[in-house]
Amino acid sequence: MRRWSGDYEREAVMRGAVIHGPGDVRIEERPEPGIVEAGDAVIRVVATCVCGSDLWSYRGIDQVRRPRPMGHEYVGVVEEVGKQVASVRPGQFVVGSFFASDNTCPVCRAGYQSACQNRVHMGECQAERIRVPMADGTLVATPEQPAAELVPSLLAVSDVMGTGWYAAVAAEVRPGATVAVVGDGAVGLCGVLAARELGAERIIAMSRHEPRQRLAREFGATDVVAERGDEGVARVKELTGGVGADCVLECVGTDESMRQALRSTRPGGNIGFVGLPHKVDIPGKELFASLIALRGGPAPVRRFLPDLITRVFDGRIDPGRVFDMTLPLAEVAEAYRAMDERRAVKVLLQP
Amino acid sequence: MRRWSGDYEREAVMRGAVIHGPGDVRIEERPEPGIVEAGDAVIRVVATCVCGSDLWSYRGIDQVRRPRPMGHEYVGVVEEVGKQVASVRPGQFVVGSFFASDNTCPVCRAGYQSACQNRVHMGECQAERIRVPMADGTLVATPEQPAAELVPSLLAVSDVMGTGWYAAVAAEVRPGATVAVVGDGAVGLCGVLAARELGAERIIAMSRHEPRQRLAREFGATDVVAERGDEGVARVKELTGGVGADCVLECVGTDESMRQALRSTRPGGNIGFVGLPHKVDIPGKELFASLIALRGGPAPVRRFLPDLITRVFDGRIDPGRVFDMTLPLAEVAEAYRAMDERRAVKVLLQP
Known part of the structure; x- marks a missing residue:
């Protein structure tokens, strides 16, 4: 973990969304993520968003027993990688998806990374930074830093x-x-x-x-x-x-x-x-x-990432148009409300 | 209808299997089939058999409300064709399947002849002769008269x-x-x-x-x-x-x-x-x-007939080996009993 130094050592913090109960999503300070396993990457989230499936908890249909972080869609810039990571490096813009996957097990090789034998659900992505396990199997770097107008489409590629x-x-x-x-x-x-x-x-x-x-x-x-x-x-x-x-x-x-x-x-x-x-x-x-x-089933998005990123960069698809509202991450509560009340199809959040 | 001439005109008859109730299948005289529609063929059945699904009625799981003919698997020789039939002619050995199909509707063209928009279930095939509607879409002639030892495999192709x-x-x-x-x-x-x-x-x-x-x-x-x-x-x-x-x-x-x-x-x-x-x-x-x-679903056997007939003639497959008992059609009652009692996997019947 990277730490701030000060009069006393304290854990570094960042901001992220936390659900406390039906209709109650807040932005809060949470521990700064860091490299835990040698295959991890830490990325600075450039854009995240609210998913239709997030509303199941927000509406109380799926029970919320205790406060927990939210969000599973993300694009961002790599800040740090574990020593085994070979395919992405700090500074690269990357797209992932809602399951981290090793991309090497027999199920991944068959193209079903969302059922990877070692999959990890990414559930804390409405935040400033996230830790991505198995970065080599999960993240795909874009060919270059994307222009700002491509970011919503790249974010859409990560899930919807x-x-x-x-x-x-x-x-x-x-x-x-x-x-x-x-x-x-x-x-x-x-x-x-x-x-x-x-x-x-x-x-x-x-x-x-x-x-x-x-x-x-x-x-x-x-x-x-x-x-x-x-x-x-x-x-x-x-x-x-x-x-x-x-x-x-x-x-x-x-x-x-x-x-x-x-x-x-x-x-x-x-x-x-x-x-x-x-x-x-x-x-x-x-x-x-x-x-x-x-x-x-849950889409094996990883299978399609390279192709879809290419299509976005080539200007052949512009799925980012599904975002009809953009808010700062700090206003995550309003993002959930807007989707719950059907004022928005999908809200993009900028940390 | 072809008729016998005699002192008085009477309807021609042939023999076929009829179920009367659970455990009660009999061989009976039934009207000789003839050409009704211009697309029909009448075939002399060379071999037919009992299907696992026939046992649903035989065991009383499917209700038998009134006596009805049985059987939906057949190979035989064409005896007569309606005037619109172009693809098979009298004398040819043919294989069909349990649904007659036009083989021209959009569903057939997609390869799902068992859901043909004009399909007709073939339900009277444990008999000496049968009428096959839409013969052009239903029947496939073998490249030549098959040797006797190929008949069981050709019959298997028609269903199992x-x-x-x-x-x-x-x-x-x-x-x-x-x-x-x-x-x-x-x-x-x-x-x-x-x-x-x-x-x-x-x-x-x-x-x-x-x-x-x-x-x-x-x-x-x-x-x-x-x-x-x-x-x-x-x-x-x-x-x-x-x-x-x-x-x-x-x-x-x-x-x-x-x-x-x-x-x-x-x-x-x-x-x-x-x-x-x-x-x-x-x-x-x-x-x-x-x-x-x-x-x-019910197999679109018609899609596979040409290929499977070729494989049988080439000696690449011998599915007729699933028949572990052969009886004359007259002993159809014993055929059902043997399958019901699991003394046989599948019984071939020779009219």
Whole structure:
């Protein structure tokens, strides 16, 4: 640990977000992170943000038993590395994701770093500095220091864009495919963008909110369906000659959205589901009869980082547009409130 | 309809199997089938058989409300075709499958003929003759009249081998993959054979029955696991360095077998499930956390027929070995009894 020297030695501190209970997120002083293991890096956070999944605790749906730090999305500049770290060095701008991974175990090698045998959840990222374990397996350095206007897109890559991309890959979106996207949150919007990049010919965004519909269209949606449930399914069927979409991205995570996805997919199509399921059971007989393939889970963002960073630097994708509010980290409480009250899709925080 | 002429005109008849209730399958006279639609073919059945799924009715698990014909597996010789039929002609030996399909609708073109928009279930095939609708989309002629010893393998292709093949394709078996097969019935055994043909490096057959274990090894299994449930999962994990199999073929269709499959697959692996699920619900949260892809359903056998027929003629596969009893069609009652009592894995019937 780096320490300040003074009249008496005291632990160095920095500021970070801490949740105390439903509706109660505060900015507080916390111990300055330092190198613990030889594979660690410490990074100065340049941008972080609030995730839809953070709201589960904020709304009291997931219990908060004791105060704990928040945040799992981050980009920043490396300040210090452990002596085994070889792939990143101090001064580099890096992107990581919500799981630290070794990137060498059999599961990582198969491309599923979010299920790495040694994974560590990154749960303290709404802060000025963070420690990243297994830095070689987790972080990817950008080719150069990014211009300020690229930072939001790189931050999006660390979670929502990586997740939308995984949804599209899991749904096996290919050139010429017809794609439907259930959910118009930041992940759903990024799913639209991913489907476009992967060559989908037709992209049906399911959205009831005018500003989100507009962004969906700018990200590549060819059709927008405002209806939900049975009516939504009927509209998708209508738009696809009665057949259903080849690929459906389920970006919500409720029982209703999963059923809507299942019934919007053509027989033998593919669903990628990335909304964390809350009380979702998939009816085996219906899935069987549909011949649909289903793959979901926490996105192995690490697999996609090099490609997505390149796409951002090349100006081919601009997922940072999902951030419709930017606040200093000190105003984290307002960031949660704005998302909770749906005044913002996603809030970027600047430490 | 072709009719016999006599003193009085009477409807032509043939013999076929009819179920009257649990444990009661009889051979009876039934109307001779004829061309009804211009796309039909009538075939003389050379071989048919009893399916594991036929036992659901035989055992009274699926209700039998009134007497009905049985059987959905067949190979035979074309006797007559409707005037629109272009791809098969009288005299040809043909293989079909349990769904007649047009093979032209969008679902068929995507390779899912078992969900054809115009599909017709073939449910009267334990008989001397059958009518096959949409013959052009359903039947595939063999390159020449098959030698007698190839007939069982061609019959297997029409259902169990086509289904085992689909299980392996749905589980995305690729060269070098580690595969586990849950279920040692005819379909599971054919799944082992399919995995070998698709280049799997390691194939773990889960089987407790010595004769089935032997056939599994002859079909390409490199390991046999006799344990079930938690112990079976633990053995598969042990054999795969603690990771789980890349691909799992679920060929049973119970809640227990599905859970066993889920827990035997490595994170991010693939399950192909072809056992008709009876009261199976897939826990969404567990599936999510596993990152496993799941695809199942009634096999689109038609997609695989040309390839599988070629493999049989080339002597590369011999799935007919799953038939361990052959009886004349007249003894269909004994065929059901033998399978019900597990005296036979699968019984071939000769009309």
